[in-house]
Amino acid sequence: MPTPLTQADFLRIRRFMYEASGVDLSPSKHAMVEARLTKRVSELGLRGFSEYWNVVSAPESEAERQHVINALSTNETYFFREPDHFSWLAEFARANQTPGQPFRVWSAAASSGEEAYSAAISLTEALGEKGAFEILATDINTEVLKEARSAIYPRDEVRKLPPNFIQRYFLWGRDEYRGMLMVAPEVSRRVRFQQINLNQCERSAIGLFDVIFLRNVMIYFNPSTKESLLAQICDKLKDNGVLVISHAETITGLNTPLVQIRPSLYRKRNNNE
Numbered sequence: 707m708p709t710p711l712t713q714a715d716f717l718r719i720r721r722f723m724y725e726a727s728g729v730d731l732s733p734s735k736h737a738m739v740e741a742r743l744t745k746r747v748s749e750l751g752l753r754g755f756s757e758y759w760n761v762v763s764a765p766e767s768e769a770e771r772q773h774v775i776n777a778l779s780t781n782e783t784y785f786f787r788e789p790d791h792f793s794w795l796a797e798f799a800r801a802n803q804t805p806g807q808p809f810r811v812w813s814a815a816a817s818s819g820e821e822a823y824s825a826a827i828s829l830t831e832a833l834g835e836k837g838a839f840e841i842l843a844t845d846i847n848t849e850v851l852k853e854a855r856s857a858i859y860p861r862d863e864v865r866k867l868p869p870n871f872i873q874r875y876f877l878w879g880r881d882e883y884r885g886m887l888m889v890a891p892e893v894s895r896r897v898r899f900q901q902i903n904l905n906q907c908e909r910s911a912i913g914l915f916d917v918i919f920l921r922n923v924m925i926y927f928n929p930s931t932k933e934s935l936l937a938q939i940c941d942k943l944k945d946n947g948v949l950v951i952s953h954a955e956t957i958t959g960l961n962t963p964l965v966q967i968r969p970s971l972y973r974k975r976n977n978n979e
C-alpha cells in the first residue's frame with residue numbers, strides 16, 4: 707500500500723486540477739482524491755503520492771496528467787436528466803429552424819453521452835429522422851468519451867424511458883452484450899464527440915450553436931472560473947440562442963449577455979438589445 711495522501715500532496719493535486727480544468731476541489735475532497743488515485747500509485751509501483759507527483763509533473767507525462775483528470779472528474783449523468791429541458795428543446799427546435807441551415811446543439815460537458823443522445827432522440831421526434839440538426843458533444847475526460855462513442859449502455863440505465871422510445875431508438879445486445887442496449891445508429895450518427903476543455907474552448911473552431919447544454923459542471927467551478935467560462939460559452943451561441951443550465955445551478959449576479967427566459971434557460975441578447 708502506498709503511504710497516505712498528505713496535506714501537501716493534496717494541495718499539489720488540487721492546484722493541478724484547478725489549473726488544468728477549472729475544477730476546484732474543496733478540502734472535503736481529500737479522502738476522495740486519495741481513494742481514486744491510490745490504485746494508480748500502486749499500479750505504477752510507487753511508494754507514495756510525492757513520488758507520484760514527480761511522475762505527473764514531468765514534462766513528458768501528458769498521458770498521466772490526463773489520467774489524473776479522468777480519475778478526479780465526476781461524471782454522473784443519465785438519459786433525459788431534467789426531462790423538461792428535452793421537451794423544451796423539441797418545441798424550440800420546431801419553432802426556430804432556419805431553412806438551409808442545420809439546427810445546432812452543443813452538449814458541453816457531455817460525460818458518457820446520455821445528454822447528447824437524449825437531445826438527438828428529442829430532435830428526431832421533433833424534426834423527423836431526416837430533420838436538419840447536428841449535435842456536438844464534448845468533455846475533458848477521455849475515458850467517458852470512449853464510453854459515449856461506443857453508445858452502449860447497461861439495460862438499467864434506460865429503464866425509466868418510455869417503452870416506445872426504447873423500441874424505436876435502441877437495439878438490444880446479444881452474446882457478450884446481453885443485458886446492454888446500443889443507441890440506434892440513426893440517432894448515434896447525429897452526435898459527434900470531441901475532447902474539449904471548457905476553460906480553453908475559445909480556441910476551438912466549432913462554430914455557433916442554437917442551444918448549448920452546460921449542465922451540472924459549473925458546480926465544480928468557483929465564481930471567477932464560471933464568469934470567464936460563460937463569456938467563452940456565450941461567444942459560441944448565436945444571437946437569441948439559448949444556454950441550458952441545471953435547475954440546481956445559478957448564474958445570477960454574474961456578468962453575461964444572457965436574459966433568463968425560464969428557470970435554467972437563458973437567451974443570448976442580440977446586437978440591437
Ligand SMILES: C[S@@+](CC[C@H](N)C(=O)[O-])C[C@H]1O[C@@H](n2cnc3c(N)ncnc32)[C@H](O)[C@@H]1O
Pocket residue numbers: 726727728729779780781782783784787814815816817818821844845846847850902903904905920921922923926952
Ligand atoms: C456531472 S457530469 C455532467 C454530465 C451532463 N452534463 C449532465 O448534466 O448529466 C460533469 C462533466 O463535466 C466534465 N468536466 C469537468 N470539467 C471540465 C472541463 N474543464 N471541460 C470539459 N468538461 C469538464 C466532467 O468530466 C464530467 O463528465
